[in-house]
Amino acid sequence: EAQVTQNPRYLITVTGKKLTVTCSQNMNHEYMSWYRQDPGLGLRQIYYSMNVEVTDKGDVPEGYKVSRKEKRNFPLILESPSPNQTSLYFCASSRGRGYQPQHFGDGTRLSIL
Amino acid sequence: SQQGEEDPQALSIQEGENATMNCSYKTSINNLQWYRQNSGRGLVHLILIRSNEREKHSGRLRVTLDTSKKSSSLLITASRAADTASYFCATGLNAGNMLTFGGGTRLMVKP
Numbered sequence: 001e002a003q004v005t006q007n008p009r010y011l012i013t014v015t016g017k018k019l020t021v022t023c024s025q026n027m028n029h030e031y032m033s034w035y036r037q038d039p040g041l042g043l044r045q046i047y048y049s050m051n052v053e054v055t056d057k058g059d060v061p062e063g064y065k066v067s068r069k070e071k072r073n074f075p076l077i078l079e080s081p082s083p084n085q086t087s088l089y090f091c092a093s094s095r096g097r098g099y100q101p102q103h104f105g106d107g108t109r110l111s112i113l
Numbered sequence: 114s115q116q117g118e119e120d121p122q123a124l125s126i127q128e129g130e131n132a133t134m135n136c137s138y139k140t141s142i143n144n145l146q147w148y149r150q151n152s153g154r155g156l157v158h159l160i161l162i163r164s165n166e167r168e169k170h171s172g173r174l175r176v177t178l179d180t181s182k183k184s185s186s187l188l189i190t191a192s193r194a195a196d197t198a199s200y201f202c203a204t205g206l207n208a209g210n211m212l213t214f215g216g217g218t219r220l221m222v223k224p
Contacts, residue, residue, distance in 0.1 A: 004155075031210075033211065035214075040216070041216070042201070042214050042215060042216040042217060043156075043201070043214040044214075045211055045212075045213075048210070048211055050210065056210075058211060090155055090156070092155075092156075097205075097210055098205070098210040098211040098212060099143050099144060099205020099206065099210070099211065099212055100205075101146060101158040101161055102148075102156070102158060102203075102212060103158070104155030104156045104157070105155050106154055106155045107153070107154065107155055
């Protein structure tokens with residue numbers, strides 16, 4: 001089954017404790033991206049990757065890091081999480097360019113206390 | 114501000130009625146897409162319409178695109194309770210490499 005898998009689905013943690021949200025897709029997609037979803041602000045893109053070792057900033061990259069060492073994986077790293085990063089996070093992937101239809105994971109709800 | 118803005122923000126209808134949601138955007142686009150999100154879940158792609166297309170159908174969904182007005186509409190005919198969800202438009206720009214999402218329309222279909 002074609003899917004984008006995120007882990008963990010839920011996480012409550014404290015300010016400053018480094019965390020990583022993993023994302024993996026099994027569709028051999030070139031393009032992967034991370035979004036955050038906040039009430040009243042819709043979905044905003046954090047980072048995206050066109051292919052292995054190629055990443056670029058989206059609209060709200062501050063406080064986040066990503067890496068793309070393998071085509072299937074695109075982890076999101078919060079080096080020093082802060083409460084304003086409490087949000088619902090989605091990973092997505094697509095063939096080819098970033099404006100193609102995206103396949104989304106089921107989301108990761110992060111709470112930073 | 115967001116590239117795409119949906120209208121209305123919330124819509125409540127009875128089962129069997131049609132639901133219409135609108136999306137306006139600001140800049141030239143390559144395509145416009147509609148997504149559905151059930152509560153607490155990821156977005157699911159519904160339909161894509163290219164900038165040179167005016168109308169597209171998929172099952173009970175009908176999407177129109179008016180590039181002169183920079184607007185699109187999503188029509189769901191004969192709605193069902195299972196259509197209850199949030200619906201988002203997203204625009205893909207010619208010069209860009211990402212989708213920009215609107216704030217969404219929350220649709221409630223009452224049985």
